[in-house]
Amino acid sequence: MSEIDPDKPLPHIESRKTVAKSRFFHVEQVDLTFSNGATRQFERMAGKGRGAVMIVALTDDDHMLLIREYAAGTHSYQLGFPKGLIDPGESPEQAANRELKEEAGFGANTLSRLHTVSMAPTFFSAHMHILIAEGLYAETLPGDEPEPLEVIKWPIDDVDALLAREDFVEARSIAALLLLQKWREE
Known part of the structure; x- marks a missing residue:
């Protein structure tokens, strides 16, 4: 080697x-x-260079927020963390707070960068910034989704049941979940 x-x-x-x-x-x-x-x-x-964000939103009672939305690539409804593209001029934190408001109906008082991941770097140049959102408060912004998204409050300690679901399969969401576990151990 x-x-x-x-x-x-x-x-x-x-x-x-x-x-x-x-x-x-x-x-x-x-x-x-x-x-x-x-x-x-x-x-x-070819990427546009701005990247995307995924938000692991933690409630005050040991739960996290998941989104259930239509995934055109698999023609199915999938469960995962809120996510979206970074708009021109936005920082990852600003994009994360905006996406959280658009998709889950909450803003965050605290956003902490957890990790940055890429998907299939041989073919894609895009990066996704995974952030932890804490100190949630109710606030909604209009999003670009074609239908209202389902917001699911999931117990953080019930990871095994989440990983066993057939609709929680996106690699980036699984990576974010495992990174959350590691972050909580620190």
């Missing part, structure tokens, strides 16, 4: 071109040359 070389140069981008584009997705072809001379062509989803 070799050691990690922090100074290893990144591959040189020879060219990039758009190969597909829709309202939501921008796929680009990237031609690369690696430091050993090898060349490869990759396709990736």
Whole structure:
């Protein structure tokens, strides 16, 4: 097993071109040359660079708030933490508070960064900031969801039952749940 070389140069981008584009997705072809001379062509989803947030909202009575919403990719209703894109000019904390108000009907007095994750970094450049929200207060903002979202208050100590559900399968929500457990142990 070799050691990690922090100074290893990144591959040189020879060219990039758009190969597909829709309202939501921008796929680009990237031609690369690696430091050993090898060349490869990759396709990736071009990101906008702002990222997204996921909010683990904790109530004062050892519960967390989950959202049940329609997931078009699996044509099903899924349970997970509130989440959304960071708007231009927003910090992750501002985006998290806005999304929490839009999706769950609460704002937070305290937002703490828990971790930043990426999904399939070979194909996507997007990052998701996971934040803990505490000191919740009732406040609603209009969101962009096509129907009202179900807000579920779930006991923090009932992780096993949550993980056993067929509608709690999104990897980022599972990662946030496990990070929450680690955070609570500190």
